[in-house]
Amino acid sequence: MTAISYGDRRLGVLVPSGNSVAETELRAMLPPDVTMLTTRLELRGSSAAELLAMLIQLEHAAALLGHAEPEVIAFHCTAVSTFAPHLAGEIRDRISAATGRRAIATADAILAGLATLGARRVLLVTPYVEAVHQREVAFLGAHGVRVTGGSCLGVDSNTEMAAIRPETIVAQVQAAASGVVADACFISCTAIRSAGLIAALEATLGIPVITSNQVLVWHALQVLGIHRHVNGFGRLLSSTTIANGPSRRT
Structure with a gap:
């Protein structure tokens, strides 16, 4: 059996x-x-x-x-x-x-995760068209989270989003992060292959990274009510208690 x-x-x-x-x-x-x-x-x-x-x-x-x-x-x-x-x-x-x-x-989930991380300034990276990206900037701002940097790729459909290579997302994050002061990086969108990138990007950027699926x-x-560590997908999932540290210039 x-x-x-x-x-x-x-x-x-x-x-x-x-x-x-x-x-x-x-x-x-x-x-x-x-x-x-x-x-x-x-x-x-x-x-x-x-x-x-x-x-x-x-x-x-x-x-x-x-x-x-x-x-x-x-x-x-x-x-x-x-x-x-x-x-x-x-x-x-x-x-x-x-x-x-x-x-x-x-x-x-996004707002709760950012609050737990103590993140009030966010680097926002998305695959979206500009209008969707800007609505997300406005949404975060309406809830007291300021987007201090980021970029979008102008991709329209879920099929195209799924086809974005993970290394393209990494390059987008690194380019958008240059010179930006942020408490966390948010890689937005449920349809992109980003979960496997979180831990490495956290090590590179020096700040927590969340994605739509992870958060x-x-x-x-x-x-x-399940308070359990899940390793391999960033600070948020690996610890239920997050120590609020200083912001980093990425």
């Missing part, structure tokens, strides 16, 4: 339909006793109309996840959940109303 770990805890995750990266990264970082269950919502491009249309079937998709009785349901799309300062709260409320279960969004895992574990 082959032993299979099914996990005693269940996390439901709603992901964009065109995203081929998030589930792989999330599973790599979640401890084996947490089972991840996913449902997709339509999203492939980055126009404002496409991003907001992802929410049309939100209740239906969340209800399908609810049938599997997850403890928490996460809406996992950075660009949509940071579209406006109030939107993540509305998304949470809609999911909870449809399922009777606790809900979180990527935007919640969602961290936040979900906190909400689930």
